[in-house]
Amino acid sequence: MDTQGIFDRVAPYYDKMNDILSLGLHHRWKRTLVESLPWGQYKDQVPVVLDCACGTGDLGQLILSKAQSLEQRICVMGLDPSPCMLAQARMKLQDAGQVCWIEACAEHIPLPEEAVDIYLIGFGLRNVENRKQALQEALRVVKPGGTFFCLEFTPEVHPGVNWAYQPYRRYGLPFLGRLFAKDPESYEYLAQSIAAFPSPVLLSMELSQAGWSDIDYKTLDLGIAAIHTGTKQHENTGSTET
Numbered sequence: 001m002d003t004q005g006i007f008d009r010v011a012p013y014y015d016k017m018n019d020i021l022s023l024g025l026h027h028r029w030k031r032t033l034v035e036s037l038p039w040g041q042y043k044d045q046v047p048v049v050l051d052c053a054c055g056t057g058d059l060g061q062l063i064l065s066k067a068q069s070l071e072q073r074i075c076v077m078g079l080d081p082s083p084c085m086l087a088q089a090r091m092k093l094q095d096a097g098q099v100c101w102i103e104a105c106a107e108h109i110p111l112p113e114e115a116v117d118i119y120l121i122g123f124g125l126r127n128v129e130n131r132k133q134a135l136q137e138a139l140r141v142v143k144p145g146g147t148f149f150c151l152e153f154t155p156e157v158h159p160g161v162n163w164a165y166q167p168y169r170r171y172g173l174p175f176l177g178r179l180f181a182k183d184p185e186s187y188e189y190l191a192q193s194i195a196a197f198p199s200p201v202l203l204s205m206e207l208s209q210a211g212w213s214d215i216d217y218k219t220l221d222l223g224i225a226a227i228h229t230g231t232k233q234h235e236n237t238g239s240t241e242t
C-alpha cells in the first residue's frame with residue numbers, strides 16, 4: 001500500500017474530511033491529548049515537542065495556543081513524510097512562527113538521541129510501515145524522564161455501539177470518501193487500517209516491548225479512539241523523575 005501517495009492525494013481536503021467523518025469529534029480528542037501533556041513539569045523550561053506524523057499541523061497549532069494561554073514557551077517540531085501534508089501544515093501555521101518542519105518517517109527520525117522532551121503521534125502510528133521500529137525510534141529521541149503520547153483509533157468500540165460503528169467504518173467511510181472527496185480508495189484504506197491496528201491492551205504491550213515505562217491508556221467516546229502514554233526511564237536508576 002502506497003500510504004505516502006494516499007496522504008499526498010488527500011492533503012488538500014484532509015481537514016474537511018476529518019470534520020465530516022468524525023462529526024467534528026477529532027477536535028475534541030486532539031484537545032484532550034494536548035490538555036494531557038505535562039505542562040506543569042515545564043513551567044521554567046522550554047520543552048521540545050515532536051509532533052510525529054503531524055499531517056496538516058492540528059496538534060502543533062493546539063499546543064502553541066495552549067502554551068500561549070499558559071504564557072509558557074515551547075518549541076514544536078512537526079515531522080511527516082508527505083510533502084503535501086507538510087505544505088498544508090506550513091500554510092495553517094504560517095503566523096505561528098515557532099514551528100520547525102521535518103520531512104521524514106517515524107521509523108528514521110533525523111534528530112540526535114535525547115533531543116525532545118515530549119513525543120506525540122496523533123492518528124499516525126496506524127500508518128507507519130514498521131511500528132516496532134517507530135516506537136523504538138521514539139524512545140531514542142526522547143530525553144530520559146520524557147513522555148510519549150499516542151492518539152489513535154481503536155479496532156474495538158463499546159459492544160453497545162459496535163452494531164452501528166462496524167458498518168459505518170466498513171461501508172460509510174468509503175461512501176463518504178466517494179461523495180465528498182471523490183476518493184473512495186483512500187477512505188477504504190482508513191477503514192482497513194483501523195481494523196488492522198492493535199487493541200489498546202496489545203498496543204500497551206508493544207510499547208513495553210519497545211522499552212517504554214509507566215504505560216497507560218484511556219479510551220475516548222465509547223472506545224472509538226484511545227490515548228496511550230508512556231515515559232522513558234532514566235538509565236540505571238529505574239526512575240522517571242527529572
Ligand SMILES: C[S@@+](CC[C@H](N)C(=O)[O-])C[C@H]1O[C@@H](n2cnc3c(N)ncnc32)[C@H](O)[C@@H]1O
Nearest residue numbers: 007053054055082085105106122123124127128
Ligand atoms: C491520519 S494523518 C494524521 C495527521 C495529524 N497528526 C492529525 O492528527 O490530524 C496520518 C499522517 O501520517 C503520516 N505518515 C504516514 N506514514 C508515516 C510514517 N512512516 N512516519 C510518519 N508519518 C507517517 C501521513 O503522511 C499523514 O500525514
